[in-house]
Amino acid sequence: xxxFTTLTAKMVSIPxxxxxxxxxxxxxxxxVTDKNGLGENLFFDWRYHADGSHKEDFILxxxxxxxxxxxxxxxxxGCGSSREHAPWAxxxxxxxxxxSTSFADxxxxxxLKLGLLPVIVDEETHxxxxxxxxxxPDTEIIIDLADQTLQLPDGRKVKFPIDNFSxxxxxxxxxxxxxxxxxxxxxxxxxxxxxHRVNTLAGSST
Amino acid sequence: xxxxxxxxxxxxKIWDNHVVVDEEDSPSVLYIDLHLVHEVTSPQAFTGLxxxxxxxxxxxxxxxxxxxxxxxxxxxxxxxxVLVLKQISQLEKNCNDFGIPLHGLYSPNRGIVHxxxxxxxxxxxGMTIVCGDSHTSTHGxxxxxxxxxxTSEIEHVLATQCLLQVKPKxxxxxxxxxxxxxxxxxxxxxxxxxxxxxxxxxxHVFEYMGEAIRSLSMEERMTICNMSxxxxxRAGMVGPDDTTFEYIAGRPHAPQGEAWEAAVEEWRTLPTDxxxxxxxxxxxxxxxxxxxxxxxxxxxMGMLITQPVPDPMQFGTxxxxxxxxxxxxxxxxxxxxxxxxxxxxxxxxxxCTNSRLSDLRLAASLLKGKKVADNIQxxxxxxxxxxxxxxxxxxxxxxxxxxxxxxxxxxxxxxxxMNGDQLEPGQYAVSTSNRNFEGRQGKGGRTFLASPLTAxxxxxxxxxTDVRTMLD
Numbered sequence: 001x002x003x004f005t006t007l008t009a010k011m012v013s014i015p016x017x018x019x020x021x022x023x024x025x026x027x028x029x030x031x032v033t034d035k036n037g038l039g040e041n042l043f044f045d046w047r048y049h050a051d052g053s054h055k056e057d058f059i060l061x062x063x064x065x066x067x068x069x070x071x072x073x074x075x076x077x078g079c080g081s082s083r084e085h086a087p088w089a090x091x092x093x094x095x096x097x098x099x100s101t102s103f104a105d106x107x108x109x110x111x112l113k114l115g116l117l118p119v120i121v122d123e124e125t126h127x128x129x130x131x132x133x134x135x136x137p138d139t140e141i142i143i144d145l146a147d148q149t150l151q152l153p154d155g156r157k158v159k160f161p162i163d164n165f166s167x168x169x170x171x172x173x174x175x176x177x178x179x180x181x182x183x184x185x186x187x188x189x190x191x192x193x194x195x196h197r198v199n200t201l202a203g204s205s206t
Numbered sequence: 207x208x209x210x211x212x213x214x215x216x217x218x219k220i221w222d223n224h225v226v227v228d229e230e231d232s233p234s235v236l237y238i239d240l241h242l243v244h245e246v247t248s249p250q251a252f253t254g255l256x257x258x259x260x261x262x263x264x265x266x267x268x269x270x271x272x273x274x275x276x277x278x279x280x281x282x283x284x285x286x287x288v289l290v291l292k293q294i295s296q297l298e299k300n301c302n303d304f305g306i307p308l309h310g311l312y313s314p315n316r317g318i319v320h321x322x323x324x325x326x327x328x329x330x331x332g333m334t335i336v337c338g339d340s341h342t343s344t345h346g347x348x349x350x351x352x353x354x355x356x357t358s359e360i361e362h363v364l365a366t367q368c369l370l371q372v373k374p375k376x377x378x379x380x381x382x383x384x385x386x387x388x389x390x391x392x393x394x395x396x397x398x399x400x401x402x403x404x405x406x407x408x409x410h411v412f413e414y415m416g417e418a419i420r421s422l423s424m425e426e427r428m429t430i431c432n433m434s435x436x437x438x439x440r441a442g443m444v445g446p447d448d449t450t451f452e453y454i455a456g457r458p459h460a461p462q463g464e465a466w467e468a469a470v471e472e473w474r475t476l477p478t479d480x481x482x483x484x485x486x487x488x489x490x491x492x493x494x495x496x497x498x499x500x501x502x503x504x505x506x507m508g509m510l511i512t513q514p515v516p517d518p519m520q521f522g523t524x525x526x527x528x529x530x531x532x533x534x535x536x537x538x539x540x541x542x543x544x545x546x547x548x549x550x551x552x553x554x555x556x557x558c559t560n561s562r563l564s565d566l567r568l569a570a571s572l573l574k575g576k577k578v579a580d581n582i583q584x585x586x587x588x589x590x591x592x593x594x595x596x597x598x599x600x601x602x603x604x605x606x607x608x609x610x611x612x613x614x615x616x617x618x619x620x621x622x623x624m625n626g627d628q629l630e631p632g633q634y635a636v637s638t639s640n641r642n643f644e645g646r647q648g649k650g651g652r653t654f655l656a657s658p659l660t661a662x663x664x665x666x667x668x669x670x671t672d673v674r675t676m677l678d
Contacts, residue, residue, distance in 0.1 A: 017529045018404055018504050022643040027622045031275055031289035033249035033296050045645050050631075074525060076405035079438065079504070080643060082340040082354035083247060105374075105408055105440050106340060110356035163372060165232040176358075177258075180366040183227045183235055187368055190226045190237050197223060198239065200330055200469060201267070201459045 001115040003173035007096055007143045009069035012059045013133045014043075019073055020080035021107065025089040027081075038085055039092025060093065064137050072099045072129050077118075078107025087111045097143055099150075101126050112166040113176055119143065119150065119160045128152065145171055213479035215376050216445050217411045220351040220476070224334045226368060233370040239333040241363050242319045243270040243306065245297040246624070247338030251360035252300040262304040264367045269328060270301050271309040273318045275624045278587050278614035281312070290625065304364075317590020317616045320344040320558040324428065325592055327457025331446035331473040336363055341558045341640065342441075343434040347427035348454070349446030349476050351411070354435065375485035377410035377439060381418040383493035388674040390568075391426035392560060392638070392657035394418065395433040396498035397490060400508035407439030410486060413478060414444050418492035424453040425564040432559045433640050436505035445477035497673055499545055500642050500655040502533035507642075511660065511672050517541035536644055537652050538632075545654070545670045549581060550634040553665040554647070555611075556587030557621035557639035560658050565638070566597050569658045570605040572666075572676065577609050579668030584611035585627065587619040611665070623648045636664045 029041040047058050054061040071090065077100040078086060087110050090098065097117040111118045121129070132139050132153070142151040145167060149157040169176055191198050214222070227235035241264075248270075255262070262268060275290040277283070285291050294311060301308035309315040315322055320341050323329040329345045335352035336342060338360045345352035355369065363369055381394055399406070412434050419427065427444045434442025444450075451470055454460045461469040496510040507530070509516070518530040518541060534541065555561070555569055566588065578584045586606045588594035594616055597603055603613045620627040621639035629635055629651025638661050642653035654670065663673035 015525065015528075016532065017525050018506075020504065020641075020643045022641070022646050026645055026649070027274075027624050030246050031287070031293060031624065033292060034253065035250055045649055050649075074529070076408070076438070079404055080340065080435075080641065082338055082342075082356055084250075084356035084358060087356075102405060102408065104405070104438065106354055106356060106435075110358065113356065113358040163233065165370070176370055177362055177365060179232070180235060180362055180368050180370065183368075184366070186226050186235070187237065187366060194223070196468065196472060197332065198237075200239070200333070200461055200465075201328060202461050202465065 001170070001173050001175055004096065004115050004117055004145055004170045006145065007069060008140050009096070010064070010067050010138060010140055011070040011072050011129065011133050012065050012068040013072040013130050014059060015074050015130060017074035018076045018079055021078060021083050021086040022080055024078065024086040025083065030083060030085055035088045037092070038089040039094065042089040042093045066094070069094060069096045070099060070141065070143070071095045072126070072133060075101045077103050079104040082106045084110045087114050087116045091116050099126070099129060112170070115170045115173070117143065117145065117170065121150065121158060121160060125150070125158050213482040215478045215482045215484065216349060216413055216443055216476055217351060217376050218482070220332055220334065221373060223332065233372045235368050236334060236371045238336050238363050238367055238369055239267060240323070240328055240335040241268045242323055242335070242337035242342070243268060243360070244274055244319050244337070244339065245272045245293040246274040247357050248300065248360055249293065249296045251357050251364060252304065254361040255304070255364060260365045262306060262364045265305040267367060268306045268364065269309070270297060270306050271316050271319055271322055272297060272311060274618045274622060276311070276617040277625050278617050278619045278627055281615060287626070314591050314595070317592065318558045318561065318618055320432065321562060321589030321593065324348065324424070325457070325590055327454055327460035330454060330460070330469070331450060332476050336369065340435045341432050343439070344428050344432040344558055346431040346434065346441050346443035347424060348450055349443060349473065351441055351443065353440040374440065375410045377407055377412050378484040378487040379412050379414045380416040380487065380489045381414065381492050382416045382489060383418055383491050384421065385418055385492045385495060388659060388677050389495045389497055390657045390659060391422055391429045393495055393498045394490065394492065395430045396500065396505070396508045396655060397495055398488070399433065399437045399506050400498065402437055402488065404436055404504050404506040405438045407434065407437040410439050412437070412439045412442035413484070414442060415478070419444055420447070423564060424449060425562040428562070429559055433505065436640055446473050447477070497657060497660050499660065499670065500653070501537065501539060501545060502530065503536055503642055503644050505640065505642060505655060507533055508655065511546065515539050515541055515543045515545065546672060548670045549668055550636050550654070550664060550670060551581065551583065552629060552633055552635035553582055553584040553661050554620045554635055554637040554639060555658055555661055556585070556589070556619050558589065558618070559640045560638035561587060561589030561593065563593050563596050565658045566593070566602050567600070569662045570602045572659060572662045572673070573609045574605050576666050578611050578665045581668045582665050584665045585614060585620060586611050587614045588616050590616045620647050622646070636661050636670065
């Protein structure tokens with residue numbers, strides 16, 4: 001995972017609510033065994049015509065989209081499946097943060113593990129960001145992870161929530177797996193103390 | 207009541223039993239009892255293990271199958287999709303290299319991962335169960351804590367048998383009364399989601415309780431728990447009872463003999479204690495339920511089948527109006543329109559929601575002696591090869607075939623449209639699956655989610671039909 005400390009970047013918005021993972025990356029693009037190239041398929045069915053040509057008016061096909069590193073989306077972003085291909089595709093396109101009023105649980109978890117920052121804001125801030133993108137599309141905002149704030153062009157700072165553990169992992173670019181490995185002996189102890197719960201599968205393994 | 211006198215919910219008991227480390231300022235380290243693996247979300251996790259030089263810590267608690275991309279055509283027809291072939295061979299190699307049992311392409315136990323877990327007795331009360339698939343919530347029907355995870359988390363569980371989790375909140379879903387004729391467990395869950403919306407359960411675990419839930423079979427309970435994620439909850443669960451134990455007894459991986467007696471004794475301590483409290487609660491009166499159908503592009507856009515399609519102008523906020531307008535535009539439906547009588551093109555009976563033997567039996571009982579309408583292509587996809595075999599032993603396949611339906615091999619099929627089973631652009635389907643997102647069943651395809659009974663009634667008449675008009 002790459003470190004994320006502060007980000008000063010332009011934004012684009014896709015205001016639709018409940019954007020599901022099938023829109024973010026349709027299932028037919030999950031037939032891969034690596035993480036490469038998924039950015040090309042981000043929002044595929046909203047982004048391309050049936051013949052494969054770009055829908056020129058879709059925001060990700062514009063210069064504004066290509067320059068943006070922050071996606072501002074409608075409420076309950078990332079609902080649906082557990083596919084980590086969704087944040088992989090969003091990062092593959094070039095986004096480093098997604099701002100919404102809420103995120104679906106699995107999408108949010110997946111993003112935090114990859115260092116794609118899910119930023120939750122209140123409705124008023126969300127509306128303000130949407131208006132800003134529409135009126136002054138070149139505006140940059142500053143996301144400061146250590147401080148857990150968004151700084152708007154008027155100087156106003158808005159706090160956003162993130163659990164300390166994920167925050168520190170992302171600030172330092174550290175994979176969460178390391179923490180689990182640190183506790184290997186406690187896992188062994190759990191298995192030793194709870195055999196009646198741990199060893200309930202009978203029969204040969206197949 | 208639990209030993210220390212503090213009443214606990216089913217969820218809290220399982221959670222507490224599995225917390226290995228609980229440090230301040232960190233999520234809990236949760237021990238995982240069963241890890242189910244399939245071909246689509248796992249390859250990159252195994253790559254991660256190889257890159258880091260790690261082994262699978264407990265291959266004996268890990269089990270793999272292939273379901274998402276597998277064709278449902280005759281096994282004699284070779285698979286032509288090179289990408290699917292690559293994922294299949296990658297899973298075979300990963301299972302071989304890391305010592306994980308695999309129910310592969312020609313295994314009689316292969317099937318949708320959420321169908322074979324319970325079928326093989328792998329799914330047991332009190333367990334923590336994960337899989338790289340959001341419908342892992344299905345297994346909660348047994349009184350397990352079961353939820354979907356991403357590929358990074360798959361790697362974590364493979365390497366450590368543990369997962370980092372922030373403790374979710376609890377949400378009681380009380381379904382009182384008894385279901386009227388023609389109304390099924392699918393209608394309960396579609397009704398719940400239509401009330402709370404697809405984000406309504408975010409951050410929570412559902413516990414389904416009440417008279418109507420108690421009287422459901424295990425397979426009906428699985429249908430409900432399966433769609434917990436469509437209400438935003440990663441997991442949904444039902445307290446284990448005699449119905450649960452009877453289902454598990456004698457299955458290949460179920461405890462046997464003395465171990466069985468000990469297990470049942472342990473499992474009987476799991477149900478939520480009298481006086482335990484939940485963070486949220488909703489009550490549904492089963493007596494007042496009707497068959498449900500969705501009209502929009504997420505599972506929360508559902509209604510009683512006799513209701514008209516809602517009018518965006520009746521919604522409070524601009525974004526709600528825009529979201530519904532966009533959905534109705536995609537579905538090519540008008541506000542105020544009734545869906546009853548609307549012709550459709552495809553009926554899909556299958557998916558981890560509704561592809562078990564009882565679903566097929568119920569569907570066949572209504573279809574017996576009748577024909578699928580000329581305008582309908584009906585596809586029946588059993589959830590597993592075992593379900594298929596049992597159905598064939600009972601002659602259920604013949605009922606479907608004689609009616610003109612297509613009887614297929616097991617897999618996820620048209621629920622996720624990765625294997626070539628898909629809608630054409632503009633086509634309408636009544637589907638027993640779990641998601642009606644834009645393009646979910648094929649690019650440009652339009653999905654009405656409903657119960658198996660509603661699906662069969664629609665297949666017979668060729669148009670969306672209230673099954674109650676066809677029952678005695």
